Amino acid sequence: xxxxxxxxxxxxxxxxxxxxxxxxxxxxxxxxxxxxxxxxxxxxxxxxxxxxxxxxxxxxxxxxxxxxxxxxxxxxxxxxxxxxxxxxxxxxxxxxxxxxxxxxxxxxxxxxxxxxxxxxxxxxxxxxxxxxxxxxxxxxxxxxxxxxxxxxxxxxxxxxxxxxxxxxxxxxxxxxxxxxxxxxxxxxxxxxxxxxxxxxxxxxxxxxxxxxxxxxxxxxxxxxxxxxxxxxxxxxxxxxxxxxxxxxxxxxxxxxxxxxxxxxxxxxxxxxxxxxxxxxxxxxxxxxxxxxxxxxxxxxxxxxxxxxxxxxxxxxxxxxxxxxxxxxxxxxxxxxxxxxxxxxxxxxxxxxxx
Amino acid sequence: xxxxxxxxxxxxxxxxxxxxxxxxxxxxxxxxxxxxxxxxxxxxxxxxxxxxxxxxxxxxxxxxxxxxxxxxxxxxxxxxxxxxxxxxxxxxxxxxxxxxxxxxxxxxxxxxxxxxxxxxxxxxxxxxxxxxxxxxxxxxxxxxxxxxxxxxxxxxxxxxxxxxxxxxxxxxxxxxxxxxxxxxxxxxx
Numbered sequence: 001x002x003x004x005x006x007x008x009x010x011x012x013x014x015x016x017x018x019x020x021x022x023x024x025x026x027x028x029x030x031x032x033x034x035x036x037x038x039x040x041x042x043x044x045x046x047x048x049x050x051x052x053x054x055x056x057x058x059x060x061x062x063x064x065x066x067x068x069x070x071x072x073x074x075x076x077x078x079x080x081x082x083x084x085x086x087x088x089x090x091x092x093x094x095x096x097x098x099x100x101x102x103x104x105x106x107x108x109x110x111x112x113x114x115x116x117x118x119x120x121x122x123x124x125x126x127x128x129x130x131x132x133x134x135x136x137x138x139x140x141x142x143x144x145x146x147x148x149x150x151x152x153x154x155x156x157x158x159x160x161x162x163x164x165x166x167x168x169x170x171x172x173x174x175x176x177x178x179x180x181x182x183x184x185x186x187x188x189x190x191x192x193x194x195x196x197x198x199x200x201x202x203x204x205x206x207x208x209x210x211x212x213x214x215x216x217x218x219x220x221x222x223x224x225x226x227x228x229x230x231x232x233x234x235x236x237x238x239x240x241x242x243x244x245x246x247x248x249x250x251x252x253x254x255x256x257x258x259x260x261x262x263x264x265x266x267x268x269x270x271x272x273x274x275x276x277x278x279x280x281x282x283x284x285x286x287x288x289x290x291x292x293x294x295x296x297x298x299x300x301x302x303x304x305x306x307x308x309x310x311x312x313x314x315x316x317x318x319x320x321x322x323x324x325x326x327x328x329x330x331x332x333x334x335x336x337x338x339x340x341x342x343x344x345x346x347x348x349x350x351x352x353x354x
Numbered sequence: 355x356x357x358x359x360x361x362x363x364x365x366x367x368x369x370x371x372x373x374x375x376x377x378x379x380x381x382x383x384x385x386x387x388x389x390x391x392x393x394x395x396x397x398x399x400x401x402x403x404x405x406x407x408x409x410x411x412x413x414x415x416x417x418x419x420x421x422x423x424x425x426x427x428x429x430x431x432x433x434x435x436x437x438x439x440x441x442x443x444x445x446x447x448x449x450x451x452x453x454x455x456x457x458x459x460x461x462x463x464x465x466x467x468x469x470x471x472x473x474x475x476x477x478x479x480x481x482x483x484x485x486x487x488x489x490x491x492x493x494x495x496x497x498x499x500x501x502x503x504x505x506x507x508x509x510x511x512x513x514x515x516x517x518x519x520x521x522x523x524x525x526x527x528x529x530x531x532x533x534x535x536x537x538x539x540x541x542x543x
Contacts, residue, residue, distance in 0.1 A: 195362025
């Protein structure tokens with residue numbers, strides 16, 4: 001049986017966003033320990049692990065259709081959210097091929113790909129797409145290949161060109177981002193686009209991560225989790241629109257904290273691409289309300305401990321300063337200090353009623 | 355306030371002649387002579403007349419010298435010049451940060467590699483600031499907060515620098531609490 005896609009979800013004004021119980025339990029909770037600090041927490045992106053979100057190269061869930069619609073709305077307002085520098089055309093086709101082949105293999109009931117030489121037929125049933133085209137010929141698609149396929153995927157994507165022993169962010173589809181601007185950062189080297197991140201430069205995290213990624217091999221993708229928090233289930237927390245969503249951060253009260261505050265997790269995946277030697281970086285965003293997190297005993301206790309011990313620079317960078325204490329006060333009565341199992345898995349298979 | 359701990363800022367060295375080059379071109383946003391370390395035989399020197407010249411063009415004094423009425427004029431001429439260049443040119447650039455990276459962009463567009471271009475910041479520290487919200491460029495910003503000429507937002511000048519845009523990033527400082535705008539400080543004279 002296929003995924004039951006939710007219709008009529010909204011990730012902006014008049015928010016409408018719900019996770020099923022299975023959706024809550026498959027959430028990639030980012031804290032394997034009671035304290036959080038930056039690290040190069042990269043592991044092989046192989047199927048399996050503590051969350052079903054790791055089961056496939058590109059995770060599709062019940063929000064797929066709604067997220068593709070949200071992306072289309074962002075692009076209609078701001079086409080600059082998708083940009084690729086001209087020398088990256090081979091990487092565009094690499095991305096299209098990787099996504100189409102992965103989705104068709106992992107979700108055959110929803111996607112299929114038939115090849116007859118360079119003539120391909122792509123069927124996306126959830127979105128009602130049936131497209132024949134010639135691989136390598138952009139004019140046979142409705143738009144450029146990178147934009148075409150990433151409009152049909154959940155999460156953001158960037159393309160990293162590798163040259164001069166460095167990586168350059170030379171393209172991307174960025175509509176569900178945690179406050180960074182592709183339009184400003186495009187063309188930057190690895191350390192430049194990570195420039196604003198506090199604390200991590202001094203500990204050498206970015207030096208080590210870059211060295212690791214320069215050696216990334218085709219066929220051996222890797223993944224890591226990153227996180228922040230977002231008020232309301234808003235996907236587009238771009239710096240461009242910060243004047244519109246920034247005031248949300250002042251609206252959190254003890255009464256509404258459980259509904260308003262969402263843990264925002266990025267499942268970050270990195271794939272070496274075969275023809276271009278570029279790296280495709282997937283940034284798949286998951287939102288879970290504090291109310292739903294609380295239904296998992298381990299997660300609510302651990303989140304309380306992580307927030308209590310989070311360095312102030314990180315809280316500031318992640319934009320939590322105005323409401324962190326409200327969350328901690330809400331969670332504290334439900335944390336008895338008992339030892340928790342290592343790792344991110346929920347340690348329960350059913351949830352109490354919402 | 356001027357060091358926000360952000361690591362995308364370029365660091366500049368002093369200019370030295372790269373002996374692997376066959377031709378050497380010095381371009382400056384100012385009107386002064388090239389540094390001694392460059393000034394040997396065969397150096398071409400392009401400079402910009404000060405605004406006190408009011409459009410008149412002082413005659414060059416030496417061989418290989420060329421003067422321009424504005425940086426814009428220099429930049430356009432440089433583009434045409436580089437379009438006809440061959441391997442072996444070394445480009446030395448001196449001036450304010452936005453000028454450096456504007457020249458760098460022109461050079462890169464004409465195929466010069468980063469090992470063939472040398473940059474040295476001098477003159478005003480005023481910044482070009484791009485509003486991340488409305489994309490307007492605000493030129494010559496000397497303060498920590500500037501009112502965007504495009505959308506009117508009061509922008510905090512982040513230390514985040516784009517070489518491609520030759521600009522710093524400006525972010526609305528009171529986005530979360532509209533009206534809560536601190537006093538701007540003069541930081542980039």
